[in-house]
Amino acid sequence: MGNNKVAVLSISAIVLVAVVATVAVTVSNRRSQSADPQLSTSVKNVQDFCRPTDYKETCENTLSSVAGPDADPKELLNLAFNITVKRIKDAIDHSTVLSEAAKDPSTSEALENCRELLDYAIDDLRRSVDRLGDFSVANLDKFLDDLKIWLSATITYQETCVDGFEGTTTDAGESMRKTLNSSSELTSNILAIVNNFDDTLSSLNLPINRKLLAEGYPSYVTPGKRRLLATSTADLKPNVVVAQDGSGDVKTIGEAISRVPNKGADVFIIHIKEGEYKEKVHINKSSTNVMFIGDGPTKTKITGSLNYIDGTRTFDTATVAVVGDGFVGKDLWIENSAGAAKHQAVALRVQSDMSVFYNCRIDGYQDTLYVHTHRQFYRDCTISGTIDFIFGDAASIFQNCLILARKPLDNQQNIVTAQGRKMRQQASAIILHNCTISADPAYYDFRTKLPTFLGRPWKMYSRTFILQSQIDDLIHPDGFALVR
Structure with a gap:
């Protein structure tokens, strides 16, 4: 059993994410009928990857349109990050909000705050991707905590952007909320996969030392x-x-x-x-x-x-x-x-x-x-x-x-x-x-x-x-x- 734990701890972060997806699929398959054999490999991979998420439809629709026929969890995770960053960038330049901003000074100020906040969101997404690349066994607990905190902040920045339109006299706030809806759901989906990964490790009873205070x-x-x-x-x-x-x-x-x-x-x-x-x-x-x-x-x-x-x-x-x-x-x-x-x-x-x-x-x-x-x-x-x-x-x-x-x-x-x-x-x-x-x-x-x-x-x-x-x-x- 000790050797098995060492083996599990020796694999890379991306392989661990793949393990999580596999575990999720296995558990789900025990509870449902076998998948349709006529579905393409790409669609199956996307469905399996999206299974732990709260917004499965958003996850599947977004990734299915861009995933290759042999996309594995590593590729799908990178695609999810890249698409989320692009959606947030699109929100910054959202034409409807820009046109509304020209009519109302308070909306213009809210838009400026949005640009700042969404830049912070993109920064946290990017450093989450960087963290995936420098994973090591020695800092497994830090690796997980960092991802959870930064992805959580990405969601908060998007919500704060929308909150900033409260009290304005235009429809810009509702327009921005609709624009950011998919990126918020995509961020939540990535966070759900990380959380599911952590739950899977916990179920393996690995010797991970996690301290609240030192x-x-x-x-x-x-x-x-x-x-x-x-x-x-x-x-x-x-x-x-x-x-x-x-x-x-x-x-x-x-x-x-x-x-x-x-x-x-x-x-x-x-x-x-x-x-x-x-x-x-x-x-x-x-x-x-x-x-x-x-x-x-x-x-x-x-x-x-x-x-x-x-x-x-x-x-x-x-x-x-x-x-x-x-x-x-x-x-x-x-x-x-x-x-x-x-x-x-x-x-x-x-x-x-x-x-x-x-x-x-x-x-x-x-x-x-x-x-x-x-x-x-x-x-x-x-x-x-x-x-x-x-x-x-x-x-x-x-x-x-x-x-x-x-x-x-x-x-x-x-x-x-x-x-x-x-x-x-x-x-x-x-x-x-x-x-x-x-x-x-x-x-x-x-x-x-x-x-x-x-x-x-x-x-x-x-x-x-x-x-x-x-x-x-x-x-x-x-x-x-x-x-x-």
Whole structure:
């Protein structure tokens, strides 16, 4: 039996995908009649490949038109990726949306967001293909986790694109939804095959070591980053120091970010000294492994006030937006000061994969923290807000955090979380572990009149887990709100 396991572990990723397809076919054949012998080999191969998916018709119709007569699972998987990328590219240039955009400024802004989001989706698809090519036995668990996270994010980016048309006065949003429908289903189908592959390996009882946390942090946080997080500011050697009084290398955070090398493998440390920085901060996807360290969550403050009511799309309201992978934030205060009356106003939006926030304060009202996509970890942080103030579709973990509900408007109720999982295959959730959910002092006396709910099902397959946490008496007896 040991030799058999070694043999299974020695095959390549593509062969493993083929094994999954074969297992799926075998199981299905036990439950149904034999396939029609008159069907071509190509059609049979496509049907077998598509069997684990949720959108079989989309899968079969798309692949049957392009698959060769002897297409194997490897070829079909590559075709599925390539077709999905092409469909997303077609959506970017969708002529109907472009023509509608010329008539309405808000639609034009939503379209610009779509282009950015769909570029992110294509990037995650492409790196998923790259991951298939560098598979090895030693990192089997990482291989699977990466594929699930990146494919899940691809679905989320497409959904966020469509959500951005909410409130516009044209039919562009519905048009874009129809355009992206097939690419979303195709992405879900690829993810279903990966999930089925993982289930098959689990059934073989292979010795795969999968850890959620290592030494208090997710296993993806490298030993080097853990050491940096444990090191005092005085003992760090930053690459750039930001100080408003001129005592550092630069005076603004934006200037410091401009010095970050593209796709850097080493941690680039930016020390932001005490002060209030009124900046819109954006760390783009090419700025990887950046670390922001402040002088404390009551001393180093990054603040802004962009909001939906004054004309900014929710996605663009973030005071700080972090896209580049591997970001670390420590000892910071990030705020959107727009207030409850301005509705959606994001303080922090995070897409950075394998990101960590430690001892940070994140303040706002509606939509304070946008945990948009990928893997995120928050430890010993304080997050405050009113409606949906922790929302998004990342695989996000909050540990030892203080979650503070603030006073909403008189006609509102508070909702702590709004998780955005659209499809059941996605590897995403909001997890609160060993946290305290409590009332801000200014809200305390209003907690009965203006109740707070733990969460709501923002999307069809939303999921939030609250584990070993203290929940104070501000929470409505129903716990979760049913309104989507």
